[in-house]
Amino acid sequence: MTIHKEGYTSIALTVLVIFVINAVAHYFWSDHNWLIWLIYVVSFALFIIVLQFFRHPRRITSLNERQVICPADGKVVVIEETEEGEYFRDKRLQVSIFMSPINVHVNRNPVSGVVQYFKYHPGKYLVAWDPKSSTDNERTTVVVENKLGIPVLFRQIAGALARRIVWYVKEGDQVVQGEQFGFIKFGSRIDVFLPVGTPVNVNLGDVVKGGITVLATFE
Structure with missing residues (x-):
């Protein structure tokens, strides 16, 4: 288990804030032991919460061109046919994974192949389970075509708390299934x-793991 590079700044700022709060508490309320200890406990809890959020567990993905691997840890909240209006502009089978603040937030390629399309969209910050979040929120859209010639679209969507989306791909890149x-x-x-x-291998409410769980299998 390591700490993701995206967490370095946030963790450093958290440590700075904790140091300042504790220094101020000692200066003004040093004779209130119960309050000092309460601040210690809250500070420790805050540090652990931020630290666990940026954990980056090592995952070994079994590469398979016919499988679509889960791109993130979380819970399956949508399995339905819907109109995809940005790239395909036709009916598609949508599978959505909701990531809570306690989940690992590394995003992984569901398939290997070439990035055919990428676009970043600024937008709102509706709660992630709102159906409109897929089209109204800040988001990125990535389309990867695998060796079977099947294009798979996957979309990062910001939630009410998520105010920063990070991506490491661009059009023309060759990506590998399971890599972030x-x-x-x-x-x-x-x-x-x-x-x-496309046959789906998960059900609504299932808890899934990025880079491990098989979402679907191409026939």
């Missing part, structure tokens, strides 16, 4: 769009 393509801070969602009729 981005990161979202503090709770969010990822949508995956597949051809209609």
